[in-house]
Amino acid sequence: MVGGLMKFPGISTKLLNISIDSLCKFRNLEKAESLIIDGIRLGILPNVITYNTLIKGYSRFIGIDEAYAVTRRMREAGIKPNVATYNSLISGASRNLMLNRVLQLFDEMLQSGLSPDMWSYNTLMSCYFKLGKHGEAFRILHQDIHLAGLCPGVDTYNILLDALCKSGHTDNAIELFKDLKSRVKPELMTYNILINGLCKSRRVNSAIWMLRELKKSGYTPNAVTYTTMLKLYFKTKRFEKGRRLFWKMKEEGYTFDGYANCAVVSALIKTGKAEEAYECMKELVRSGTRSQDIVSYNTLLNLYFKDGNLDAVDDLLDEIDRKGLKPDDYTHTIIVHGLLSVGYTAGAEKHLACMGKMGMNPSVVTCNCLIDGLCKAGHVDRAMRLFESMEVKDEFTYTSVVHNLCKDARLVCASKLLLSCYNKGMKIPSSARRAVLSGLRMTVSYQAARKTHQKIKAAIECDTLMYP
């Protein structure tokens, strides 16, 4: 291949870069690098783009250190890193939420006399947002960008709008959207971000209004738009509407990547329609998308468990392994929950222990499942031991534990935990409160229930909370 490039001096580096790019896209980084070396031997000199492409690949698929190591080889080859080089490194660091690394690279870029561009600032800003450091992110937006003589572009606003939506400030996002239209032209992605934010906060009418705005601006909804609306329909239990939309998506070729199929299948599983779910999954298997990512496998795995098809589960786990896919938090949760649902409590516990041995940290959700399952199987003490060992706990953890403690008549413990939730300002469903209060009334005393009710009132600073 490289030999052939020699016949076209002048464009040979361009062709080399194209080859490098496609190799990198398919994670063939070693091959890409050996192609560079072959090229040099044949007199085809790599340029800054060649190395930047390689760095982008390393930073995306391997690691930031490995990507950085390429910059050293690049310098040895007499090529100086440019802003794009640093941007690739910075985005790799940002993807892994390595803020210090991002800042360090920024410094290094400045010290080598390079000026960060809008892309660099966008990445930095999005890293701050992803870490929940909104103040810092806004400082980049309102100060640093202007000090650098740059102007926020539509991409900058996309990042900002998405962060606002994801942190529950959908109203601010809408406000900003109305305001920014005078400065930049919203992209299709801008609309999708907002529609998604509105759907997630269940603002159905606003989402539909935004969809109309999207069309009014001359854009055509794409697979992302439709998948977002599809989820909204399922969430609001408008199954017929969802079914019709999915049908339309299939007809118009919007289901090529399997995203919509996964959404539909999980909705079908939740409504107990395993048959239809299998039907919908078949298509995914046929299209080959299934072989590409763990999400489709997780969906299918969940389906097999819910259907009690444990042989298929076994086969599928083997297949995941064979394909070299990496099980993620969802996979582990589905396995633990699935084992519990078929009554195999010991297996679920074993799975968690295995994860620990392999150096994996089970997620909060995985632990929540096991806690709940252990309680329901009558092992409340073991569940409580796991509960106490958890570093991160969420609403689900507490809700489940409180309910299960009530069922087990451990009211003192349950009411203590419930109160700690209110004191932390944690949102906990009122069903948990009712379970504790009625439990106290039944098994302790009416006075104890009243007293706890008073404490809850004080904790949430509310006088009108009715005593059930």
Add this chain to the structure above:
DNA sequence: CTAGGGTTAG
């Protein structure tokens, strides 16, 4: 750099 799919309690 930025948008959509998959997991848990009641």
